[in-house]
Amino acid sequence: MAEASMTSTEDRRALVFLQRWSHDPLFLRNDFTTCLIAENLSDLNQRLVQSPWVVEIELKRPQxxxxxxxxxxxxxxxxxxxxxxxxxxxxxxxxxxxxxxxxxxxxxxxxxxxxxxxxxxxxxxxxxxxxxxxxAYGLLEFVETDYTLDMVAGHREAKQHLRDAARALRNNRPDVMPMGYLVSGPVGTGKTFLITCFAGEIGIPMV
CATH class of the missing domain: 1.10.8 (Helicase, Ruva Protein; domain 3)
Incomplete structure (x- = not known):
């Protein structure tokens, strides 16, 4: 249900009915609720989304x-x-x-x-x-690699730390893993290549 200029007559009519129902005294008096399900709020007409009679309920992905x-x-x-x-x-x-x-x-x-x-x-x-x-409808690109940390020259301590992390992931030990890694350093020191090799080491797709 996009903006009015991009919708059919049927969609515009549906928008009118939904807006009327949201504050219809008969529905309000009888505790009547209309539920509209959508993948994204951006798929809906903003007049409906921003209506004071509309409440957004987010259904999160299962934990x-x-x-x-x-x-x-x-x-x-x-x-x-x-x-x-x-x-x-x-x-x-x-x-x-x-x-x-x-x-x-x-x-x-x-x-x-x-x-x-x-x-x-x-x-x-x-x-x-x-x-x-x-x-994601093609909005995400995954980097596929066959590289491993064996291909990284130097960075001995960093490689050992990442290998320990890969082992923990494979052994289902998230409790010993950090929330993330900040890889810093000057341009050209191999940061991207190191993480690409780490992704290949653990076999988890990297965005």
Whole structure:
């Protein structure tokens, strides 16, 4: 429901009805609520979004506990079948599925259970990359690399620290990981190359 100049007659009529319903005394008196679902607020007409009678409710992507609850429910009675076709444990899958919604998780699980897809760490990373790219409509670009930290000359302490971080990620130990890294230094000292190699080392797509 874009701006009026870009909408059809039916869309403009729907906008009028929605605005009327939002403050219709009959609806207000009977505690009647109209719900409009959209992927993004920018997809809606701003007159509707900015109306004082409209309240925005954000449905956030599922957090780790919600994803785990869903996966436990989906795998109930089928955990052995999942284990036979996955070298990634459920705990590792939870750690590396941040940003995915429940439908995307179900797609991955169904591929393993129904299509007998072998779910490895690399396959999971590739599936997550593809799903996020599709959801972002091409607005995100992932850097794919086969480089590893073995290709970095020098920076011995930095490489060891990043290798320890990669090992912690693979062993599902987020508790020993920092929230992020600030890589500073003069131009031409290899900062981008170092992080590109780190991304290849852990197998996680880098934006």
């Amino acid at each position: 780790s506990a919600e994803r785990r609850s869903f996966v436990d429910w989906y795998l109930e009675g089928r955990t052995d079948a999942f284990t036979r076709h996955a070298s990634v444990s459920v705990d590792q899958m939870m750690q590396n599925s941040a940003g995915l919604n429940l439908i995307q998780l179900r797609t991955i699980l169904a591929d393993v259970l129904e299509n007998r897809i072998e779910l490895t760490y690399e396959v999971l990373s590739e599936l997550k990359k593809e799903m996020i790219e599709e959801a």
